[in-house]
Amino acid sequence: MAVTIADVAQAAGVSKATVSRVLDTRGEVGRATAARVRQVIDRMGHVLSSGTVGLARGRAVGMPVPSPTWPLVLTGPSRFGCVRDRLAGFRDTCAAHGVGLDLVVEGDFTGADGRATVRRPPAEGREFDAVVAHNDLAALGVLGALRDAGLRVPDDIAVIGFDDIPVARHTEPALSAVRQPMRETGEAAVRILLTHLEGQDWPLTPVVLPTTVIARRSAPAL
Numbered sequence: 553m554a555v556t557i558a559d560v561a562q563a564a565g566v567s568k569a570t571v572s573r574v575l576d577t578r579g580e581v582g583r584a585t586a587a588r589v590r591q592v593i594d595r596m597g598h599v600l601s602s603g604t605v606g607l608a609r610g611r612a613v614g615m616p617v618p619s620p621t622w623p624l625v626l627t628g629p630s631r632f633g634c635v636r637d638r639l640a641g642f643r644d645t646c647a648a649h650g651v652g653l654d655l656v657v658e659g660d661f662t663g664a665d666g667r668a669t670v671r672r673p674p675a676e677g678r679e680f681d682a683v684v685a686h687n688d689l690a691a692l693g694v695l696g697a698l699r700d701a702g703l704r705v706p707d708d709i710a711v712i713g714f715d716d717i718p719v720a721r722h723t724e725p726a727l728s729a730v731r732q733p734m735r736e737t738g739e740a741a742v743r744i745l746l747t748h749l750e751g752q753d754w755p756l757t758p759v760v761l762p763t764t765v766i767a768r769r770s771a772p773a774l
Contacts, residue, residue, distance in 0.1 A: 666693025
């Protein structure tokens with residue numbers, strides 16, 4: 553009888569997403585947890601090759617399928633251009649890597665909304681193993697809701713925010729985030745304003761400043 557992700561996860565006391573990460577050897581799972589999962593797989597009599605990652609939503613161990621990722625994207629109000637741009641960029645990147653993006657929920661950038669929103673998909677029977685929040689405050693709410701539900705970050709669900717506000721490094725676990733160049737953004741805005749006051753037209757193209765991904769414990773494999 554084929555062993556499924558549910559079988560291994562139940563025996564090891566972890567989530568299906570955690571089992572999948574162990575099989576994919578992505579380094580996102582703690583050593584003790586990974587060792588426990590591997591012991592369960594060994595006990596069930598299956599030896600997997602390095603290219604085998606087939607534990608996804610109950611599929612049989614040993615089926616060569618792509619690494620499963622089921623992200624939940626928590627956005628801000630869609631009337632904001634930055635929200636639309638970030639979502640478009642995330643969709644493009646997911647598509648380029650063959651990752652489906654079925655769970656997109658509009659929020660209001662607050663911690664309370666992040667806490668409430670992350671609870672809705674499970675109540676509707678919809679699974680995810682990662683949360684991408686469009687700002688850090690919403691991500692902090694997500695961390696709180698996952699902790700209240702007894703879920704482990706990132707073993708069960710990985711979380712990343714956007715902004716890299718100072719408190720992000722002090723959460724438990726520390727929050728991975730996309731860091732915005734706040735100082736450079738302010739300087740660029742002032743330069744544009746001053747040149748306009750000097751009689752020059754507003755720029756026809758947007759000023760694009762680079763961002764940086766800061767990988768911490770909530771999503772350590774970025």
